[in-house]
Amino acid sequence: MTLLARLDRLPLSRPHYKLLLIGGLGYTFDGMDSAVVAFLLPSAKAVWRLSNGELGLIGSATPFGFLFGAIAAGLLGDRIGRKKVMMFALAFYALFSVVAAMAPNYQIFLGARVLAGAGAGAESAIIAPFLSEFVPAKRRGWFVGALAGFFSFGFVAAALLGRFVVSAMPEGWRVAQVITAAPIVLLLWWRRSLPESPRFLLAQGRRAEAEEVVAKLERDVEKATGTQLPPVPSQAVASLTETPKVNLPTALKFLWSPAMARRTAVIWVVWFVITFSYYGFFSWIPTLLIERGITVTKSFEFSIIIYLAQVPGYFSAAWLSERLDRKHTIALYLAGSAVSAFWLSQMSLPWSITLAGAVLSFFLNGTYAGVYSYTPEVFPTWIRATGTGLSSAFGRVGSILAPTIIGVFAASLGFGGVFGLTTAVLAAGVVCVVVFGLSTAGRSLEELTERGAAATVTEKLAK
Numbered sequence: 001m002t003l004l005a006r007l008d009r010l011p012l013s014r015p016h017y018k019l020l021l022i023g024g025l026g027y028t029f030d031g032m033d034s035a036v037v038a039f040l041l042p043s044a045k046a047v048w049r050l051s052n053g054e055l056g057l058i059g060s061a062t063p064f065g066f067l068f069g070a071i072a073a074g075l076l077g078d079r080i081g082r083k084k085v086m087m088f089a090l091a092f093y094a095l096f097s098v099v100a101a102m103a104p105n106y107q108i109f110l111g112a113r114v115l116a117g118a119g120a121g122a123e124s125a126i127i128a129p130f131l132s133e134f135v136p137a138k139r140r141g142w143f144v145g146a147l148a149g150f151f152s153f154g155f156v157a158a159a160l161l162g163r164f165v166v167s168a169m170p171e172g173w174r175v176a177q178v179i180t181a182a183p184i185v186l187l188l189w190w191r192r193s194l195p196e197s198p199r200f201l202l203a204q205g206r207r208a209e210a211e212e213v214v215a216k217l218e219r220d221v222e223k224a225t226g227t228q229l230p231p232v233p234s235q236a237v238a239s240l241t242e243t244p245k246v247n248l249p250t251a252l253k254f255l256w257s258p259a260m261a262r263r264t265a266v267i268w269v270v271w272f273v274i275t276f277s278y279y280g281f282f283s284w285i286p287t288l289l290i291e292r293g294i295t296v297t298k299s300f301e302f303s304i305i306i307y308l309a310q311v312p313g314y315f316s317a318a319w320l321s322e323r324l325d326r327k328h329t330i331a332l333y334l335a336g337s338a339v340s341a342f343w344l345s346q347m348s349l350p351w352s353i354t355l356a357g358a359v360l361s362f363f364l365n366g367t368y369a370g371v372y373s374y375t376p377e378v379f380p381t382w383i384r385a386t387g388t389g390l391s392s393a394f395g396r397v398g399s400i401l402a403p404t405i406i407g408v409f410a411a412s413l414g415f416g417g418v419f420g421l422t423t424a425v426l427a428a429g430v431v432c433v434v435v436f437g438l439s440t441a442g443r444s445l446e447e448l449t450e451r452g453a454a455a456t457v458t459e460k461l462a463k
Helices: 002-008 014-048 052-077 082-101 106-132 137-166 172-180 182-193 198-203 207-225 248-255 261-291 296-308 310-324 326-345 350-378 381-436 445-449 452-462
Strands: none
Touching (some): 002 198, 002 207, 014 082, 014 106, 014 137, 014 172, 014 182, 052 261, 082 106, 082 172, 082 182, 106 381, 137 172, 137 310, 137 445, 172 182, 198 207, 248 381, 261 326, 261 350, 261 381, 296 350, 326 350, 326 381
């Protein structure tokens, strides 16, 4: 299709980087909302005299909301558009962050954290598939990996909030949550600046609108680069066919059809593995440090070091994903995570725990950069947001289970046992992606998903 060929031949330039910044800021605040919970736990425990089990429920509240938010965002994103879902999700998340900040008791706080998580989960699930549809194939891995890298800035910001806001004043844990709601002002910018995905518009039969978006992007790229655009390739890009309306039964039928089951299984397993390990580690690391005799202030300072390691983790993986392919990048960083988790399980001194934790943080977040790049590539346009949302949602099952499992069993398993368990989970993920994963680097989205068996299934479902 000429329109898609025109889109894919554009060099990466200022208009693409503007989209990267818009989506990246969304991920920054999603990451901050997820991470700040770990720094709220000690304060919530003291204010409401909570047990470890109740603390575990708070740790699971945000990912529990993420699960439902991701499912809803995927289904709505394929029906009403990526842009609308992204904006509504941000508003929903900000509203309930403020409710959580003002909560008079544990029950309201817990409920508000679930709903804020739903908004953050919806936004998180829609940004990567949305913006991946604007990017040329040869740079898509770097772009989406770098996009996911903005999560790391949110985690560092959360650690700074923990150190300089939460621990600095009695009501600091409430003030920190109000700060996480600040991105509501981004809506004014997003509403004017974000275009709808031309691939979504084409899948909906709205060709004139898609043409308008692509033409504007071409003009902006030409202006930004100051050079004539490259010619449209003569080789045709696979076209987007008429597609069925997306609902949950249709989506699951397609995703688990013989043509798609292997892709779906690999993606779901990888999402579960990385999210279980990630949230198990980051939800409890400040509390585990405190229990090993480190003061609250010091534990937050160590956490800042651990969170800073996320930044090179994300961006190194974004760089490698164009050179090693996404599946090999994911396998490499999962393997590094497994080794780091085992190393952490053997440490006992504060400095050694911090060092091993920083290395684990580097590899876990590098894995996420690969996963966020990889996931939208394996699903066709008509179900890309739903496929990504359901994959993310399945991963959130791991994030729901991890804080509670660690909260309940930390006493019996001990510090070493907790991260020994994490090592085993990560090793299983390495085997899965190496043996069964799909190579995607340098291939257009339509080449990966609109031809062959997957397209045949799409046509059958459309009848």
